[in-house]
Amino acid sequence: MNIFNREMRANRKSLIIWCVGILFIVGSGMAKYAALSNTGDSINKLMADMPSSLQALMGIGSLDLATVDGYFGLLYLYLVIMASIHAAMLGATMISKEERDKTAEFLFVKPISRTTVITAKLGASIVIVIVFNLVTLLSSIVFVDFFNTGDSVTAEVALLMGGMFMMQLLFLFLSAAVAAFVKNPKLSIPISTGILLSTFIMSVGIDLKSNLEGLKYVTPFKYYEAKNLLHDGGFDEGFVVLSLLLMVGSILTTYIFYRKRDLHI
Amino acid sequence: MNIYLHELNGYRKSTLMWTATLVLVVLLFMFIYPAFSKDVTAFKSILEGFPESVRNAIGLEIDQFFSLLGFYSYLFLYIKLLGAIQAMNLGIGIISKEVRDKTADFLLTKPVSRVTILVAKMMAALSCIVLTNVIFLLLTYLIVSYTSTEPFSSKTLFMLSLTLFLLQLLFLSLGFMIAVVVQKIKAVLPVSLGVVFMFFLLNLFGSATGDNLLRYLTPFQYVEPMYILKNNSYEPDYLLAGLIVLIVTIVVSYVVYTKKDIPSV
Numbered sequence: 001m002n003i004f005n006r007e008m009r010a011n012r013k014s015l016i017i018w019c020v021g022i023l024f025i026v027g028s029g030m031a032k033y034a035a036l037s038n039t040g041d042s043i044n045k046l047m048a049d050m051p052s053s054l055q056a057l058m059g060i061g062s063l064d065l066a067t068v069d070g071y072f073g074l075l076y077l078y079l080v081i082m083a084s085i086h087a088a089m090l091g092a093t094m095i096s097k098e099e100r101d102k103t104a105e106f107l108f109v110k111p112i113s114r115t116t117v118i119t120a121k122l123g124a125s126i127v128i129v130i131v132f133n134l135v136t137l138l139s140s141i142v143f144v145d146f147f148n149t150g151d152s153v154t155a156e157v158a159l160l161m162g163g164m165f166m167m168q169l170l171f172l173f174l175s176a177a178v179a180a181f182v183k184n185p186k187l188s189i190p191i192s193t194g195i196l197l198s199t200f201i202m203s204v205g206i207d208l209k210s211n212l213e214g215l216k217y218v219t220p221f222k223y224y225e226a227k228n229l230l231h232d233g234g235f236d237e238g239f240v241v242l243s244l245l246l247m248v249g250s251i252l253t254t255y256i257f258y259r260k261r262d263l264h265i
Numbered sequence: 266m267n268i269y270l271h272e273l274n275g276y277r278k279s280t281l282m283w284t285a286t287l288v289l290v291v292l293l294f295m296f297i298y299p300a301f302s303k304d305v306t307a308f309k310s311i312l313e314g315f316p317e318s319v320r321n322a323i324g325l326e327i328d329q330f331f332s333l334l335g336f337y338s339y340l341f342l343y344i345k346l347l348g349a350i351q352a353m354n355l356g357i358g359i360i361s362k363e364v365r366d367k368t369a370d371f372l373l374t375k376p377v378s379r380v381t382i383l384v385a386k387m388m389a390a391l392s393c394i395v396l397t398n399v400i401f402l403l404l405t406y407l408i409v410s411y412t413s414t415e416p417f418s419s420k421t422l423f424m425l426s427l428t429l430f431l432l433q434l435l436f437l438s439l440g441f442m443i444a445v446v447v448q449k450i451k452a453v454l455p456v457s458l459g460v461v462f463m464f465f466l467l468n469l470f471g472s473a474t475g476d477n478l479l480r481y482l483t484p485f486q487y488v489e490p491m492y493i494l495k496n497n498s499y500e501p502d503y504l505l506a507g508l509i510v511l512i513v514t515i516v517v518s519y520v521v522y523t524k525k526d527i528p529s530v
Contacts, residue, residue, distance in 0.1 A: 014455075021459075025466055078466060085462070089455050101451065189454045201290060201343060208297045 003107075003117060007094065007124035015128055018086055019135045025082065026136070029075040030143040033068065069153040072144055073226030076160050079136060080221070081200065083164050084171040087129055088192045091172040094121045095179035095254065096188040099264045114259050122176065122251070129168045137161040156230060163224030163235065170220050170243050171196060173250035180258040217242065268372075268382055272359060272389035280393040283351040287344055287397070287429075288404045294340045295412045301336060333413050338425050338490030345432055345485060346465055348397075352433035353457035355393060356440020359386050360522075361450040370529045379523050387515075390437055398430045421497060428488040428499075435484040435507055436461065438514040445521045449528070481506055 095118070098104040107117065140157050175192030182188050203221035206212045216222040223239040360383075363369040372382065405426055406419065440457065443450075450456055468485035480486040480503070487503040 017459075021463065078469070082462065085458060089458070093452065093455070097451075189452055193454060193458065197347070201293070204343070205293055205297065208294075209300050 001120070003112075003120035004124050007121055008127065011090070011124070011128055015131060018082075018132060022079065022082065022132070022136050023139050025078060026075070026139045026143050029078070030072075030147045033071045034147050068144055068148045068150065069156040069230060072140065072153070072157060073160065073230055076164070076226045079140075080164050080167055080224075083132060083136065083168050084196055084220075085193065086132060087125075087168040087170075087172040088175040088196050089189055090125050090128060091175035092179045092188040092192045094125050095176050095258065096182075096185035099185035102265070104263045105265050108263060114261075115255060118180075118255060118258055122173075122254070125172055125176070126169070129165070129172055133161060133165045133168060136164065159229055159234070160226060163226075163229050166224055166235075166240070166243055167220060169247055170223075173247045173254070177250035177253040177257075180254040180261065183264075185264060220246075266385070268377070268385035269389050272386055273392060276355065276359070276389065276393050279355075280397055283347075284397045284400050287347055287351075287401050288408075290344060290347065291340075291401075291405050291408055294343075295337075295408050298333065298336055298412055302333075333409065333415070333417050334421055334425065334494060337409065337422070338494060341425060341428070341490055344429060346461070348429045348433050349436045349461045349464070349485070350457060351397070352394060352436035353440045353461050354453055355390050356437040357444045357450060357457055358440075358453045359390050360441055360444035360518075361447075361453065364449055364528060365451065367530045369527050373527060380519070383519065383522050387441065390441075394430070394433050394437060398427075398433070401429065402426050418497075421494060424493050424497065424499070425490055428490070428493070431488060431504075431507060432484055435487070435510055438511050438518070439484075441518040442514040445518045445525065484510070 098107050108114065137158065140161065141154055144153060144157055171192075174195070175188070178192045178195070179185070179188035182191060199219035200221050202215060202219045206215055206219070206222060220243065223243055224235065228236060363372055373379070402423070406422065409417070409422060410419075439460070443456065443460065447456075464483040464485055467479070467483040484507065487507045488499060489503075492500055
């Protein structure tokens with residue numbers, strides 16, 4: 001419990017900064033919606049006529065930008081990028097920081113097993129990710145409601161945030177596994193953010209060229225896309241199972257490799 | 266000179282990795298271009314039917330946007346994002362690593378002034394950026410001319426690609442300043458990703474509202490690809506703004522670094 005508390009305190013400041021950033025993005029993004037919705041329907045008609053590769057290029061996919069939930073779906077992509085970067089860096093730092101800051105010697109001579117340490121650290125990261133998600137959810141609901149003139153879309157916003165939460169957990173555990181696996185503690189953050197950025201660029205590539213479709217299982221950015229979530233009204237079961245498997249696999253990797261790790265002191 | 270060579274050697278691998286990444290992204294997108302250009306012909310006729318004002322609102326200049334260079338400049342956004350991260354990482358890392366790795370004692374007790382150290386480090390970072398850009402320019406030129414089916418202006422391509430260098434210079438010097446002002450940076454990537462993404466999102470929102478004042482706030486907006494495509498030149502106002510940012514950050518770095526209290530082991 002001490003380790004859990006200590007990690008919560010150590011991450012408090014950065015979490016606050018991230019939450020302010022998210023508030024800013026949601027606020028200014030929705031303010032833009034107000035400006036866009038004034039220009040009327042013709043833009044939307046034009047967007048709808050675009051070929052899919054062009055829509056992908058503009059980042060809209062098959063979202064209906066004239067409706068508030070469609071527009072929020074566009075904003076969702078940026079929120080997901082931010083949230084997954086946060087989660088990936090958090091997971092990698094959590095595991096590797098003791099070695100990086102040369103505090104491993106101090107921590108691991110305490111009478112607790114490495115399993116306990118990892119459990120406390122992962123627990124703290126999950127709580128932090130939940131707080132991050134709740135702040136995003138609440139600010140989105142408030143701002144979307146504020147600029148919304150039609151029916152309430154709170155359910156859709158909550159659904160999207162559920163998708164974002166899965167992405168956060170996925171990248172959190174993946175990068176924790178990377179940190180436990182990679183020998184040099186300094187490389188854990190660069191490698192996990194590298195994975196994140198390359199899967200993101202891959203997802204842009206898949207949008208642009210439809211015969212790359214088979215790659216969609218490789219990049220998590222295709223698992224919980226706004227257009228699919230809004231269109232189907234729920235998650236795709238296959239992707240949920242796949243991401244759960246990935247999470248369990250990463251957690252196991254983290255424990256197994258960290259318990260046997262030759263700590264760099 | 267020793268410091269310069271040492272830093273150059275230390276960053277050799279990461280510079281080559283970044284350069285390879287940038288070129289790979291260009292390669293990936295140019296690989297997609299043939300499919301894209303087929304879609305475009307169909308869409309062009311639809312777009313012609315819309316009133317001028319609507320086309321302006323979404324910021325599409327038909328002919329320019331659909332040419333090879335238009336496509337390139339649109340996707341150049343991702344190159345710029347990656348390039349900015351590279352430069353910022355380099356700028357923050359090269360200055361702050363002495364304190365982080367506890368080698369500041371060793372370096373600063375050598376009979377060289379702090380100014381000499383700073384200049385050597387700045388020059389090493391600059392050399393890495395220049396090297397990245399030279400390789401990037403050459404390979405991009407090869408890739409684009411290989412993909413292109415119709416003639417294109419190599420001068421415009423050159424000018425577009427050169428914006429990467431200008432942007433990287435700004436982020437590099439910004440990185441120097443951050444590294445000097447902040448007492449201790451535990452991990453470089455979280456800081457640089459945070460700063461770059463903040464500017465990147467400002468850029469996305471700024472470009473949509475067309476707010477001129479907001480444009481000065483983010484270096485991503487100092488060079489506008491569409492303007493370059495149309496006029497074959499840079500915007501002098503924003504070049505000047507960039508120059509001012511560059512000078513201010515460098516001067517601040519000098520002043521602070523020469524007087525800074527650097528923690529010893």
